[in-house]
Amino acid sequence: xxxxxxxxxxxxxxxxxxxxxxxxxxxxxxxxxxxxxxxxxxxxxxxxxxxxxxxxxxxxxxxxxxxxxxxxxxxxxxxxxxxxxxxxxxxxxxxxxxxxxxxxxxxxxxxxxxxxxxxxxxxxxxxxxxxxxxxxxxxxxxxxxxxxxxxxxxxxxxxxxxxxxxxxxxxxxxxxxxxxxxxxxxxxxxxxxxxxxxxxxxxxxxxxxxxxxxxxxxxxxxxxxxxxxxxxxxxxxxxxxxxxxxxxxxxxxxxxxxxxxxxxxxxxxxxxxxxxxxxxxxxxxxxxxxxxxxxxxxxxxxxxxxxxxxxxxxxxxxxxxxxxxxxxxxxxxxxxxxxxxxxxxxxxxxxxxxxxxxxxxxxxxxxxxxxxxxxxxxxxxxxxxxxxxxxxxxxxxxxxxxxxxxxxxxx
Amino acid sequence: xxxxxxxxxxxxxxxxxxxxxxxxxxxxxxxxxxxxxxxxxxxxxxxxxxxxxxxxxxxxxxxxxxxxxxxxxxxxxxxxxxxxxxxxxxxxxxxxxxxxxxxxxxxxxxxxxxxxxxxxxxxxxxxxxxxxxxxxxxxxxxxxxxxxxxxxxxxxxxxxxxxxxxxxxxxxxxxxxxxxxxxxxxxxxxxxxxxxxxxxxxxxxxxxxxxxxxxxxxxxxxxxxxxxxxxxxxxxxxxxxxxxxxxxxxxxxxxxxxxxxxxxxxxxxxxxxxxxxxxxxxxxxxxxxxxxxxxxxxxxxxxxxxxxxxxxxxxxxxxxxxxxxxxxxxxxxxxxxxxxxxxxxxxxxxxxxxxxxxxxxxxxxxxxxxxxxxxxxxxxxxxxxxxxxxxxxxxxxxxxxxxxxxxxxxx
Numbered sequence: 001x002x003x004x005x006x007x008x009x010x011x012x013x014x015x016x017x018x019x020x021x022x023x024x025x026x027x028x029x030x031x032x033x034x035x036x037x038x039x040x041x042x043x044x045x046x047x048x049x050x051x052x053x054x055x056x057x058x059x060x061x062x063x064x065x066x067x068x069x070x071x072x073x074x075x076x077x078x079x080x081x082x083x084x085x086x087x088x089x090x091x092x093x094x095x096x097x098x099x100x101x102x103x104x105x106x107x108x109x110x111x112x113x114x115x116x117x118x119x120x121x122x123x124x125x126x127x128x129x130x131x132x133x134x135x136x137x138x139x140x141x142x143x144x145x146x147x148x149x150x151x152x153x154x155x156x157x158x159x160x161x162x163x164x165x166x167x168x169x170x171x172x173x174x175x176x177x178x179x180x181x182x183x184x185x186x187x188x189x190x191x192x193x194x195x196x197x198x199x200x201x202x203x204x205x206x207x208x209x210x211x212x213x214x215x216x217x218x219x220x221x222x223x224x225x226x227x228x229x230x231x232x233x234x235x236x237x238x239x240x241x242x243x244x245x246x247x248x249x250x251x252x253x254x255x256x257x258x259x260x261x262x263x264x265x266x267x268x269x270x271x272x273x274x275x276x277x278x279x280x281x282x283x284x285x286x287x288x289x290x291x292x293x294x295x296x297x298x299x300x301x302x303x304x305x306x307x308x309x310x311x312x313x314x315x316x317x318x319x320x321x322x323x324x325x326x327x328x329x330x331x332x333x334x335x336x337x338x339x340x341x342x343x344x345x346x347x348x349x350x351x352x353x354x355x356x357x358x359x360x361x362x363x364x365x366x367x368x369x370x371x372x373x374x375x376x377x378x379x380x381x382x383x384x385x386x387x388x389x390x391x392x393x394x395x396x397x398x399x400x401x402x403x404x405x406x407x408x409x410x411x
Numbered sequence: 412x413x414x415x416x417x418x419x420x421x422x423x424x425x426x427x428x429x430x431x432x433x434x435x436x437x438x439x440x441x442x443x444x445x446x447x448x449x450x451x452x453x454x455x456x457x458x459x460x461x462x463x464x465x466x467x468x469x470x471x472x473x474x475x476x477x478x479x480x481x482x483x484x485x486x487x488x489x490x491x492x493x494x495x496x497x498x499x500x501x502x503x504x505x506x507x508x509x510x511x512x513x514x515x516x517x518x519x520x521x522x523x524x525x526x527x528x529x530x531x532x533x534x535x536x537x538x539x540x541x542x543x544x545x546x547x548x549x550x551x552x553x554x555x556x557x558x559x560x561x562x563x564x565x566x567x568x569x570x571x572x573x574x575x576x577x578x579x580x581x582x583x584x585x586x587x588x589x590x591x592x593x594x595x596x597x598x599x600x601x602x603x604x605x606x607x608x609x610x611x612x613x614x615x616x617x618x619x620x621x622x623x624x625x626x627x628x629x630x631x632x633x634x635x636x637x638x639x640x641x642x643x644x645x646x647x648x649x650x651x652x653x654x655x656x657x658x659x660x661x662x663x664x665x666x667x668x669x670x671x672x673x674x675x676x677x678x679x680x681x682x683x684x685x686x687x688x689x690x691x692x693x694x695x696x697x698x699x700x701x702x703x704x705x706x707x708x709x710x711x712x713x714x715x716x717x718x719x720x721x722x723x724x725x726x727x728x729x730x731x732x733x734x735x736x737x738x739x740x741x742x743x744x745x746x747x748x749x750x751x752x753x754x755x756x757x758x759x760x761x762x763x764x765x766x767x768x769x770x771x772x773x774x775x776x777x778x779x780x781x782x783x784x785x786x787x788x789x790x791x792x793x794x795x796x797x798x799x800x801x802x803x804x805x806x807x808x809x810x811x812x813x814x815x816x817x818x819x820x821x822x
Binding site: 060061062063064065067068069070071074097100101104260262263264265266267268270286289290291292293296299300302303304306307309310311312313314316317353355356358359360361362365366369370371372373374395396399402403405406407410 | 471472473474475476478479480481482485508511512515671673674675676677678679681697700701702703704707710711713714715717718720721722723724725727728764766767769770771772773776777780781782783784785806807810813814816817818821
């Protein structure tokens with residue numbers, strides 16, 4: 001389809017924007033063209049949409065079920081017992097709820113790691129967002145987390161892949177996946193041209209466990225077994241020593257940062273933003289955040305760096321914005337993150353009437369420091385309108401299904 | 412007036428709530444009463460409203476004008492030159508914008524320190540929120556910041572005080588107010604039964620300056636000159652040693668915490684939440700935040716404590732919520748912060764259909780960790796409806812006036 005957006009603010013100027021198919025085709029004042037869909041509101045600014053590079057989407061079904069607990073108590077007493085009861089129906093309901101929340105707060109891509117990848121793919125396709133869906137390897141999860149299941153799922157689900165949906169091989173972490181399976185994952189991903197998605201150095205306990213098990217710190221260990229490469233996206237990266245950061249950079253590993261989750265779980269160290277280029281941003285699952293709002297994530301990322309370094313110039317607004325948008329797009333090979341002719345039409349129209357966007361002296365500053373996800377009026381992904389005037393199709397049905405599934409799960 | 416709220420969720424149960432005049436008069440299922448105004452929507456939860464205990468409301472006019480700078484560069488090159496140009500008309504426009512943002516995010520009280528107190532009082536009265544308005548003492552500001560002006564303003568403005576508006580004497584800080592004037596402020600406040608509002612121990616530079624100037628750390632100095640007492644509200648309290656915290660507690664000083672502002676300005680230390688009881692929460696001015704959203708402030712307060720202590724159990728959701736609501740109310744002598752018969756009718760109706768409030772397993776957790784200010788559907792202050800269905804009177808006019816004032820100021 002084609003979309004014509006009239007009289008929208010772009011870098012302080014009023015322009016018209018035309019999309020055709022998946023891409024932005026023309027940007028200029030007062031375009032004399034026709035389009036299948038026209039948006040003309042005069043109080044909107046256009047910005048690139050958000051790319052959330054580490055999620056467990058279905059976990060929004062467990063939002064608020066347990067907070068303010070030590071990690072292992074939280075996992076063992078609350079999260080894991082509920083997850084053990086979750087069916088594909090629950091994961092579908094939770095994924096739909098998360099994607100609804102993402103669209104309503106301007107996110108058009110998520111990089112997910114969970115179970116029943118087929119239903120999260122179904123949810124993403126129905127709602128029109130981009131997603132990289134992990135095929136999860138986890139030794140303790142029996143058949144579900146085995147390489148045989150990953151292999152079988154890959155061969156079934158590769159048919160589902162297209163310009164919006166891709167698969168990743170997702171060995172959960174060093175402490176949950178055997179060396180044999182890590183190496184298998186790497187080889188399988190390389191052979192099939194897939195990315196690898198792994199949790200890395202989130203907690204000190206994890207580092208200590210890795211040293212005990214392998215004799216090496218996490219990055220040294222992954223380097224030793226030949227796991228690292230530019231098709232790896234590593235989530236968290238909190239407990240790293242200087243030479244480990246050097247190795248990740250040398251191997252061009254994609255770096256994901258989850259400031260809210262790290263702070264809420266009290267991981268006890270701060271991600272070293274200055275050590276990496278092209279850092280991407282994620283919310284992690286809603287159980288440790290407890291939302292999927294990338295606006296909030298940008299702000300807290302910037303605040304955390306300034307606080308820990310006692311330097312208010314660190315991680316300025318523009319860089320935080322790029323982390324949440326362009327960097328994530330580039331990490332996953334999408335030609336998006338800027339509003340320019342030829343780029344993919346992944347973009348947001350922001351309501352400048354929201355009081356926190358007033359007086360509007362600096363749109364990027366306002367977006368990072370003042371706005372929240374509710375400032376998004378319209379969400380466009382891959383040249384399709386997923387939300388306009390804050391209305392998403394089937395919102396009530398998605399909400400009711402999630403509430404019903406959560407109630408059944410908890411009781 | 413009287414308000415009847417039908418079928419609203421309170422602590423997991425559906426009830427009706429009746430207010431009469433300033434107070435909540437009845438809470439029970441299925442009340443058979445009449446009221447002048449009835450709200451009956453069936454997708455709302457009721458909670459106490461927020462009390463923001465440290466603001467410079469008019470500074471929302473400067474939102475986004477300069478960020479990511481060192482404190483003195485930010486103040487000297489950007490904020491102070493613009494503030495020097497601000498007229499009472501600008502301060503009125505900025506105050507209205509801030510109060511609009513507060514009402515839309517559920518705040519019904521703010522404790523303010525700025526200039527031209529008469530116009531901020533006018534703005535607060537027109538919009539129906541509670542406010543404590545500082546009469547600011549600041550030696551470098553000439554006549555504007557002199558004790559003669561404070562004295563004169565007090566005698567004019569005390570006529571404006573009522574159950575929603577009060578005055579404070581607001582010596583800006585130790586580094587900007589002479590000992591003579593600090594002592595005068597204390598005596599004036601005590602004599603006239605007023606609170607004192609002061610910035611305290613925000614930066615290390617401030618502490619070093621105090622030691623150089625007086626030979627004492629800030630709290631020791633204020634104790635020595637007899638300034639401290641239970642009518643003092645101290646903002647920030649970041650750079651304090653153990654015995655200073657003991658003195659503040661012994662003197663029953665009211666404690667305000669501004670996590671976002673402290674982090675954004677990189678003050679280099681963390682407020683010690685565990686040292687105090689009844690801590691209250693503030694956003695500080697929009698220039699160093701850059702919004703007035705107490706939902707976000709609660710979340711970041713909790714995240715900051717967990718992060719710095721590496722303990723996810725610190726500052727749990729319920730305590731963060733009380734900091735933002737009840738503790739602020741009590742610090743300023745308001746009988747609010749709980750939804751109970753007899754309490755002041757300062758309350759919010761939260762839209763449970765917002766995806767981040769779904770599936771709704773724990774409303775307090777959802778409010779602190781998942782929601783933002785836009786989840787507020789209805790804001791009630793002192794038994795009056797200030798917003799219903801997210802509509803505030805004159806919103807467009809307030810926005811346009813702020814934009815016009817800011818443009819004129821910047822150019």
